[in-house]
């Protein structure tokens with residue numbers, strides 16, 4: 001990685017057009033998911049924002065969104081005066097395709113999904129639903145670099161897809177993002193949101209209606225940093241190997257946790273998850289020990305990375321989506337941006353019972369896997385055999 005940084009430092013630390021490391025990475029990434037266009041941005045949020053701009057939304061339009069995701073999947077939509085209809089989750093926390101249709105209205109413009117925690121959505125069913133409804137499918141693949149449903153890579157089938165390249169992600173540049181699509185109209189508008197002058201002039205088609213606006217773009221600058229992309233490029237070259245290493249670690253967690261009836265493991269049938277994290281579910285009713293006591297016991301064993309994810313959560317839980325007029329009065333008076341009062345029981349249960357473990361990758365980290373497994377077994381055995389010990 002140091003080598004990639006130094007090499008880029010010597011070449012260029014600002015790239016105005018589609019050349020150098022931007023060209024190389026976009027081409028590699030585009031080919032990896034088999035799409036026509038790729039566009040790097042300075043964050044995953046900006047990549048999603050650019051896709052939403054590409055949809056050419058109007059105030060009052062509506063979108064179908066996940067009830068459970070990281071909020072940045074949908075937060076850029078607050079800039080558009082649109083309304084969001086959240087849809088309940090399936091067993092992996094992903095949008096349940098069977099629940100979409102009831103929220104579609106004549107104003108619905110797109111279906112947005114996230115491949116949660118690296119587990120591919122049921123993309124083929126989602127595409128069937130999207131085709132029947134005549135709506136584009138937008139995939140947030142920020143947890144799911146390299147994940148596949150059967151042989152189908154996430155991000156390869158929907159109308160457009162975005163990945164974060166932020167520091168925690170399976171492919172990272174520290175900060176960064178990338179989007180892909182086959183739709184030239186969407187791409188040109190997405191490009192114009194945060195790219196301008198040389199890059200816009202280079203990539204807009206000869207007949208593009210944006211040609212006269214190429215110098216300024218639409219007024220924002222969302223360009224990536226070349227050193228970040230040089231790091232991401234180096235990481236990307238390891239993706240296949242790293243995904244299989246993550247799978248090996250996940251297999252060990254699965255084997256260790258399988259015996260306990262109060263632990264629910266992710267459904268991985270027919271998929272290659274990215275294992276961005278290992279998220280399992282704790283069934284308090286079966287365990288007879290409250291989840292916070294269970295997590296505290298794991299922390300007491302030194303498993304301090306065990307986490308109940310909170311910033312990835314219920315979209316209805318954020319004031320940005322429920323009290324929008326207080327911060328964006330120029331776009332919203334009432335009602336609120338999101339149909340937050342609709343109960344989404346599966347998403348709520350997923351959120352309340354999720355426990356997250358890191359999926360370590362490198363040889364010198366593997367001792368954590370064995371010590372976490374020993375700690376998990378120890379605490380789970382007490383829950384299984386002597387729950388009264390928790391008081």
Ligand SMILES: Cc1ncc(COP(=O)(O)O)c(C=O)c1O
Nearest residue numbers: 043044045070072073142164166
């Ligand atoms: C599912 C999801 N979507 C979008 C984002 C936003 O990406 P970024 O932090 O690069 O803006 C993240 C980042 O954590 C994410 O996890």
